[in-house]
Amino acid sequence: MTQITLTINGETKTIEAPPMKRLLDLIREDLHLTGTKEGCGEGECGSCSVLMNGELVNSCLVPALQANGARICTIEGISTKGRLHPIQQCFLERGGAQCGICTPGMILATHHLLEKYPQPTLLQIQEGLAGNLCRCTGYTRIFDAVQQAILKTQQPTNN
Amino acid sequence: MPDLLQTVGFSPIRKEGAAKVLGQAKYVDDLSFPGMWFGATVRSSIARGRIVSITFDPAIPWDEFVIVTAADIPGQNTIVHLTHDHRCLASDRVNHPDEPILLLAHPDRAVLPAAVAGVHITYKELPGVFTIEESEAPNAPAIWSPAPADHQHSTQKNTFKTYLMESGDTSNLDHIFATADYIVEGEYRTGAQEQLYIENNGVIAEYSATDGVTVHGSLQCPYYLVHALELVFNLPEEKCRVIQTETGGAFGGKEDFPSVIGSHAALLAMKSGHPVKICYDRAEDMAGTTKRHPSRSRHRTAVSKDGKILAGEIDFALDGGAYATLTPVVLSRGTIHAPGPYHWPALRVRAKAMATNLPPHGAFRGFGAPQSIFATERHMNKIAKVVGLSPEELRRRNLLGIGDHTATGQLITDTVNMQHLLTRALDESSYHAKRAEFARTNPSSPIKRGMGFATFFHGAGFTGSGERRLNSLVHIELTPEGRPQILVSATEFGQGTNTILCQVAAETLHLPYEDVLIAQPDTSHVPNSGPTVASRTAMIVGKLVERASQSLRNTLSPYLPSTSETSTTPYTPAEFRSAALAYLAEHGTLVASARYEAPGDILWDDESYRGAAYPAYAWAVYVAEVAVDTTTYSATCTDFYALQEVGKVLHPVLAKGQIEGGVAQGIGYALYEKCVWQKGHMANNQMTNYIMPTSADLPPIRVAFEEIPSVHGPFGAKGIGELPMDGPAPAILNAIEDATGIAFTEIPLLPEDIFERMTSTPESGSEDLEPTNAGPYFSETTA
Structure with a gap:
């Protein structure tokens, strides 16, 4: 067991965990934040996406040890005081979420994309979200939600 | 206002x-119950054989585990769907790879994979059967030997179900074929497809001697699981309780399968005295759960020189896998949709579902219709080419209209006008303008572009008398x-x-x-x-x-x-x-x-297979634009237009989302998603090498509705969910034929298949339309 100290959604926590435990399991089991989902366990589907020091990572591929000292933002850290973030609001209004299992990862990927490119082209959106698989929507409503979110998030925010 | x-x-x-x-x-894996244990499944490593021995690795502290075998089942060792052939746990023999044999539960999820690997099973292996052809071969081993009672009515040893659907003047078929201007034949195939919901199958089960069994899970049909539990536990319905948790995608993949995983978790809960969670990981879900049935369709059509269909014979075959699950109903829907929205003066459809030693195939959006419609819509293009008409004109001369009867004898009372839908779809997709443009640009470009479309319908609701029975x-x-x-x-x-x-x-x-x-x-x-x-x-x-x-x-x-x-x-x-x-x-x-009260005019006869197959149909014309790169041999769908008449659209954003998502799955079905089977085991059971479309792979999907209110649904709504699965694959392959001149007949169509065909003589999966080269698939007679 190793002591791992990290900042999760702005709060500093210290956890005893096996060093090779997946960050995904640390988040879900030890921190009880179940908004981060497992889809494939091999870094293909992006359902477990979180922001680690501002970078988008597949938490199923990150050993807990590597998260020591890191700033982690999960879907639970995107909204503030129960108020939807504009990206969440746009996913909701534009039909960007169907079954919802890819949605947390997709929203974090969008958040990351808009930090990197505040005014992304459709091609940049398509490429920026290509690591997050959605089986329900065909992505069209997701692109629509992201484009709507661009209008609402002109200023980059920090997680 | x-x-x-x-x-x-x-x-x-x-x-x-x-x-x-x-x-x-909260999805099922997000839930945790006090004292909850975790379950895992030990599965067969071979396709077919007798279980000789089961031994346990002494390095594992087995006393910490609860182990369930078939002997622990208090009721019947069966997962009831339509038949009782599907066992809950294999006991003496196995019939497909990854068949569940034994269940383990432990308080610590992390120790389970090593324990599963620590159960050693030896087999006396028997020869397996892995394709429709192997299953129907006269010398094929009988998968069911002796055939269980459910199968004894079958005329062939490995046949789950057959249908004969006849329409019009079938007594005169020989004469019609003998005197027709053209006879057009074709064979078409579709592969298995994984539903690939992003949330794997998962459940949590609880058991108490007084209350019975409770299963919480990711599932589509709570009462299907109730009825499965009644038999496995020999309990009355009121002691089998099912609660659906938030479900992360299903597409049919959580229709019949939850009866398996739900029964398994409940058996572990009963024996351990703890709530037990089983959530598959991706590899187990892909290898062990149901897929879309692979199919083979053979068409033989008599056509007049002015492009009127005179008669048809369609042989439709499905690979059902090792157990029947919902196969007879999938076959039924595929059979009824095989004629498409066309007028057939005489038609005979012979359909059969064959058993193989693959994991059982099951429900997947479209339920047999995408398979048979793929064949019919490819075949219509072939007929057009043989007769010398455009794909559009051939369809215009044969489409059903108001007052016509479908192949089951159902009078079309919907006021839909397929001629108009076709005009609108080709117009709004710029079909003709783009074809003209591509004809100019293709000769000088390594990228060959083309346009194709499919015209089709999909019945809403249960087939035939199904809704009456559901009550x-x-x-x-x-x-x-x-x-x-x-x-x-x-x-x-x-x-x-x-x-x-x-x-x-x-x-x-x-x-x-x-x-x-x-x-x-x-x-x-x-x-x-x-x-x-x-x-x-x-x-x-x-x-x-x-x-x-x-x-x-x-x-x-x-x-x-x-x-x-x-x-x-x-x-x-x-x-x-x-x-x-x-x-x-x-x-x-x-x-x-x-x-439910059945409409008085919706009557169906199961015996003659005639009548009103569905209360209402959704009608559609889908248009695909493709680009085939003759350097990389990859085919890409570059634009997609989907027009449908679905009655009143209750919620435009959700409805468009249904169509777009279905089209995306259809594009994957046509161009990307291939199940690679090795002795019945899915070899590419990972998202890494089973390729579904990403956001960078899909074209713009443009969706349009016509809304003609139906009397059968609330505020005039009809069904919509499965329709978009039917059209994309044939539209795309029709477009690829337009782009390349090659009539591919099989999906999925991957770059290696295109490479194979473009760099060699005609092989399986394609055919040459030059009559002199076409061999047995093409014949022409002049009366």
Whole structure:
């Protein structure tokens, strides 16, 4: 067991965990934040996406040890005081979420994309979200939600 | 000026949407119960054989585990679907790779993979059968030997089910073929397809000697699992309770399969005395659960020189895998959709489903129709080419119209006009303009572009007498706060069940959408409104919700202000609530119900396979644009246009989302998604090498609706969910033929297949349309 100290959604926590435990399991089991989902366990589907020091990572591929000292933002850290973030609001209004299992990862990927490119082209959106698989929507409503979110998030925010 | 309370036809926010975007929605793996253990499954490593021995690795502390075998099953060792052939756990023999043999449970999830690997099973292996051809071969081993009672009626040893569907002047078929101007033959194949919901199959089961079995899970059809548990546990229905948790995609993959995993977890819960969670990982889910049935269709069509279909023979075969699951019904829908929306003066469809030693194939959006429609829509293009007509003109001369009869003898009463749909679709997709442009640009470009389309229909609701048998029931109750709450077993798994049913109730009750609630499907509380399948939720369950809402309103009418004829809002939401509370104060509770009543003119004869196969059909024309790169041999769909007539669109955003998502799955079916089988085991059971479309792979998907209200659904709605799965694959392969001149006949069509065909002589998976080269698939006679 190793002591791992990290900042999760702005709060500093210290956890005893096996060093090779997946960050995904640390988040879900030890921190009880179940908004981060497992889809494939091999870094293909992006359902477990979180922001680690501002970078988008597949938490199923990150050993807990590597998260020591890191700033982690999960879907639970995107909204503030129960108020939807504009990206969440746009996913909701534009039909960007169907079954919802890819949605947390997709929203974090969008958040990351808009930090990197505040005014992304459709091609940049398509490429920026290509690591997050959605089986329900065909992505069209997701692109629509992201484009709507661009209008609402002109200023980059920090997680 | 729209009524402020009008919600049908608008797009209110998805009922459970906020929880989903916040990450607060609880899927089964997000739930934890006190004292909960975890379960795992030990599976066969071979396709077919007898189990000789089972030994346990002494390095593992087995006393910490609970182990369940077939001997622990208190009831029947069977997973009931339509037949009883599917065993809950294999005991003496196995019939497919990854067949469940033994179950393990332990308090620590992390120790289970090593324990599964520590169970050593030896077999006496028997020869397996892995394709339709191997299964139907005269010298094939009988997978069922002796055949169980369920199969004894079969004429062939490995046949699950056969249908014969005849229409028109079939006694005269030989003569029609003998005298026709053209006879066009073709063979078409489709591969297995994985549903690939992003949330794997998962359940949590609890057991108590007094209350029986309770299963919480990711599933489509709570009552299917109830009925499976009744047999496995030999318990009455009221002691088998199923609660649907938030479900992360299903597409048919959580229709029949939850009966397996749900029974397994419940057996472990009973033996361990703890709640037990089983959530598959991706590799186990892909290798061990159901897929879309592979198919083979053979068409033989007699055509006149002016392009009129005179007669047809269609042989349709499915690979059912090792157990029947829902195969007979999948075969049925595939059979009925095989003729497509065309007029056949004489038609004979022979259909059969064959057993193989693959894991059982099961439900997947479209349910047999995508397979048979792929063949028919490719074949129509072939007929057009042989006769010398454009694909458009050939279809125009044969499309069904109002007053015509389908191949099952059903009179078309929908006022849909397929000729108009075709005109509009080709126009709005710039089909002709683009074809002309590509004809100019293709010769000088390594990228060959082309246009193709498919015309098709899809029946809504259960096939034939199915809805009568289901006899669905819907309740609406008043909560103690005086709010209406819908009680149905129809489940939400992304398609929008919660939202559209609340819209229907709200509009009927003249209440704001936000005021209507829908209960979590829990069989201890909700009635059996049937399974959530077959494009039936909007039309069938929606209609029952409308009727139950009317009944609720009628009951409350003495407590409501008297209705003014001129007012569109007969009462305010506050007045409704006051009336509801007054009623509850007097009577305690109020539950209004509606039970399915079959329309008098919708009659079906199972024996003759004739009549009204479905209450209503959705009609569609889909147009694909493709680019085939002759350097890399990859084919890409570069634009997609989908026009459909689906009755009243209840929720435009959800409806478009259904079409776009279905089209995306259809594009994957055509160009990307291939199950690689090695002795019946899915070798590419990972998202890494089973390729579904990403956001960078898909073209713009442009969706258009025509809305002709249907009498069968609430506010005129028809079914929509499966339709978009049918059209993309044939439209894309028709477009590839337009681009390259090569008539590919098989999906999935991967770059290696295109490479193979473009760099060698005609091989399987394609055919040459030059009559002199075409061999047995093409023949021409002049009468």
